Amino acid sequence: MEKNEQPHELLPQQQGPWKKWLLATILTILAVIYLIFQAFNSYKPPREIGWNELRSNLFAHKAIDKIVIVNNEIAEIYVKKKLASDSLYKEVFKPLYGKELNPGPHFIMHIGTPEVFEQRLNNDRQQFPFIAEIPVSYEQRTSLFWSIVRLIITMLLVFALWRFFSRIATGINPAKGISSAFNFGKSTANLVTPQQNKVTFADVAGIKEAALEVQEVVDFLKTPEQYTKLGAKIPKGIILVGPPGTGKTLLAKAVAGEAGVPFFSISGAEFVEMFVGVGASRVRDLFRQADSKAPCVIFIDEIDAVGRSRGKGGFFNGSNDERESTLNQLLTEMDGFGTNSGVIVLAATNRADMLDPALLRHGRFDRHIYLELPDIREREEIFNVHLRPLVLDDKMDVSFLASQTPGFSGADIAAICNEAALIAARKKKNKINLSDFSEAIDRTVAGLEKKSKIISPEEKRIIAFHEAGHAVVSWLLKNVDPLTKVSIVPRGKSLGAAWYLPEEKQLRTETAFSEHLCASLGGRAAAWVMMIQ
Numbered sequence: 060m061e062k063n064e065q066p067h068e069l070l071p072q073q074q075g076p077w078k079k080w081l082l083a084t085i086l087t088i089l090a091v092i093y094l095i096f097q098a099f100n101s102y103k104p105p106r107e108i109g110w111n112e113l114r115s116n117l118f119a120h121k122a123i124d125k126i127v128i129v130n131n132e133i134a135e136i137y138v139k140k141k142l143a144s145d146s147l148y149k150e151v152f153k154p155l156y157g158k159e160l161n162p163g164p165h166f167i168m169h170i171g172t173p174e175v176f177e178q179r180l181n182n183d184r185q186q187f188p189f190i191a192e193i194p195v196s197y198e199q200r201t202s203l204f205w206s207i208v209r210l211i212i213t214m215l216l217v218f219a220l221w222r223f224f225s226r227i228a229t230g231i232n233p234a235k236g237i238s239s240a241f242n243f244g245k246s247t248a249n250l251v252t253p254q255q256n257k258v259t260f261a262d263v264a265g266i267k268e269a270a271l272e273v274q275e276v277v278d279f280l281k282t283p284e285q286y287t288k289l290g291a292k293i294p295k296g297i298i299l300v301g302p303p304g305t306g307k308t309l310l311a312k313a314v315a316g317e318a319g320v321p322f323f324s325i326s327g328a329e330f331v332e333m334f335v336g337v338g339a340s341r342v343r344d345l346f347r348q349a350d351s352k353a354p355c356v357i358f359i360d361e362i363d364a365v366g367r368s369r370g371k372g373g374f375f376n377g378s379n380d381e382r383e384s385t386l387n388q389l390l391t392e393m394d395g396f397g398t399n400s401g402v403i404v405l406a407a408t409n410r411a412d413m414l415d416p417a418l419l420r421h422g423r424f425d426r427h428i429y430l431e432l433p434d435i436r437e438r439e440e441i442f443n444v445h446l447r448p449l450v451l452d453d454k455m456d457v458s459f460l461a462s463q464t465p466g467f468s469g470a471d472i473a474a475i476c477n478e479a480a481l482i483a484a485r486k487k488k489n490k491i492n493l494s495d496f497s498e499a500i501d502r503t504v505a506g507l508e509k510k511s512k513i514i515s516p517e518e519k520r521i522i523a524f525h526e527a528g529h530a531v532v533s534w535l536l537k538n539v540d541p542l543t544k545v546s547i548v549p550r551g552k553s554l555g556a557a558w559y560l561p562e563e564k565q566l567r568t569e570t571a572f573s574e575h576l577c578a579s580l581g582g583r584a585a586a587w588v589m590m591i592q
Contacts, residue, residue: 084218088211105135105167106151110179113168118187122148127164128197131173135164173197248325248345248357251315256322258312264444265437265469266306272428273297273314276403280318280354283401294425295393296404298362300411301430304470307407310430311358314405321355323348327364330385338365338385346392346402354401362406365389368415386415393423432468434563435461441469445476452492460496463543465561475499501558506551514554521586522547522555528585529557533578538571557582 108116113136117123122142127135143152143160151165170176177195184190260270279286279293286293299307308324315322323345330338349357359365369383393404406424408414418424433441439461446457464472478499483491502508514522526545533539540559547555 088214092207092211105164108136108166108168110168113166114183114187116147117166118183118190120147121189123189123193124163125194125196128170128173128176128195129200131197132169134168134170134176136166136168137163138165245341245344247329247341248323248348250348250352251312251322251324253316253319253321256312256316258309258316260313260317262444263306263309263313264440265433266310266430267437269299269306269310269428269430270313272426273310277314277318280314280320280356280401280403283354293403295422296406296424297426297428298411298414298419298424299405299407299428299430300409302409302432302468304468305430305432306469307430308358308360309469311356311405311407314403315356315358318354318356321352323352323355323357324360325358326360327362327366330365330389331382336381336384338381339388342385342388342392349402355403357402357404359404359406361408362418363408363410363413366406366408366414366418368413369417386418390417390423432466435465438464438467438472441472442476445473449476449480450490452490455491455493459493460500462560463497463500465563471503475503478502501550505553505556509549509551512549514549518554519547521589524589525582525586526555526557528581528583529578531585532581533557533559536574536578538568538574539578540575 117136117138120142122138122145124137124139126137129135138148138151140152140160142148148165152160154160180190180195260274263270276293276297283293299310301307311324312322325345330341345357349355365382365385366389367382367386369386404424411427419427435458439457442457442460446455460475464475467475475496476499479491479495482498483495486495488495526547530542530545533542540561542557543560544558545556546558550556
């Protein structure tokens with residue numbers, strides 16, 4: 060089997076044996092049922108008689124050997140064996156199977172109730188004294204048919220329980236996250252094959268420097284001999300650090316997609332369980348799977364959940380902390396496989412300050428790549444990526460959208476594009492225009508409009524003066540960011556807002572800080588002036 064073979068192609072082979080066993084079991088049960096019904100069809104039940112025939116045919120000839128009352132409803136009548144050759148009883152003694160005579164019962168009769176039956180026997184004793192010598196017994200029986208049905212149902216339930224526990228014990232697909240008492244130690248990493256992973260560097264925008272950093276990893280996975288022939292060692296691990304939504308997971312997927320290798324994805328929290336030793340076992344199983352699929356990429360998201368510095372909180376957690384055991388196993392595995400084994404470990408976190416120093420030393424996570432929030436040019440590139448599948452108006456200005464979203468991450472921009480499409484669809488438009496994006500940005504930043512919020516006219520006047528104060532002061536000061544919109548429509552927790560178009564500067568002068576402070580206090584000053592008049 061090739062190393063890059065897809066996991067779901069293995070499942071039919073793994074499931075084949077139990078499917079054959081299930082088919083064989085069903086066929087066996089059907090065969091048993093068929094044989095049972097054939098036996099019922101070939102079996103000739105005893106002939107039913109009435110009281111008059113009992114008196115004239117059996118009592119008169121003293122032919123009854125015994126009578127068994129079954130379930131207080133039916134009398135089974137046995138004829139004496141010495142009468143088997145008698146012409147009257149020859150038919151009922153015919154063998155059922157083989158050459159043995161029919162042991163009985165030879166006749167059956169519905170008695171109504173036992174009391175009535177005994178009363179009739181007592182009434183006939185004067186005429187047939189032989190009745191006093193007939194043994195009468197009582198039995199409680201269950202139907203043979205329903206006994207067989209219960210047996211078959213029991214067999215099916217036992218088989219179903221056996222199959223259920225065998226599925227749990229074998230852990231048919233641990234990569235899908237199936238967890239049980241039998242496969243806690245199995246890795247729950249999700250395996251994405253090269254055929255499933257379509258993400259490449261063309262889908263990653265706004266992080267050119269980070270993409271260049273990992274490009275050599277892609278080259279190594281594609282052509283490792285180019286590096287090994289010169290004696291170079293490729294980094295074992297790369298840690299991606301940055302705020303949420305900056306594209307850490309997307310970049311890791313792009314590395315595997317660009318190189319065309321399997322991609323193992325798992326969260327750091329999935330290693331930690333309440334059972335001792337489970338996390339370490341999952342780490343071992345993950346690296347064992349990765350080694351069998353090499354070359355490949357392992358991606359551990361939120362590694363701070365398991366890679367936190369050891370010793371912190373040890374007084375409360377105790378010396379046998381499960382998380383620390385998992386981290387120790389991870390460090391061991393990072394040291395265990397060779398540098399050029401073809402297994403690259405990528406990890407992501409936004410809390411790099413909490414990570415254990417042993418995890419960040421050279422030989423483990425050799426490279427640290429920092430992803431920052433995108434600037435205006437990078438946001439424009441990200442917008443271009445997310446606008447591809449949308450039906451846009453011809454007058455769409457992507458540079459304006461980029462300028463309207465300072466401090467937004469790639470995930471925020473993706474959410475804005477989707478929100479704009481939803482707004483346009485809600486308004487039954489054929490294309491998405493700039494106003495839809497503007498409304499989507501407002502909603503993302505400040506929240507949904509609350510036009511139905513109850514505000515008195517006096518309060519509205521105060522809000523209007525407050526926002527006008529921001530606008531006037533900002534207009535008169537040179538170092539304040541350009542004002543784009545003023546609104547007194549409530550959004551989220553705010554009653555109004557003044558929207559600015561901030562310039563992305565790394566440094567600000569003291570004058571700029573003072574003027575920004577004046578613009579911020581201008582609203583309060585205007586509202587105070589209005590109230591004292």
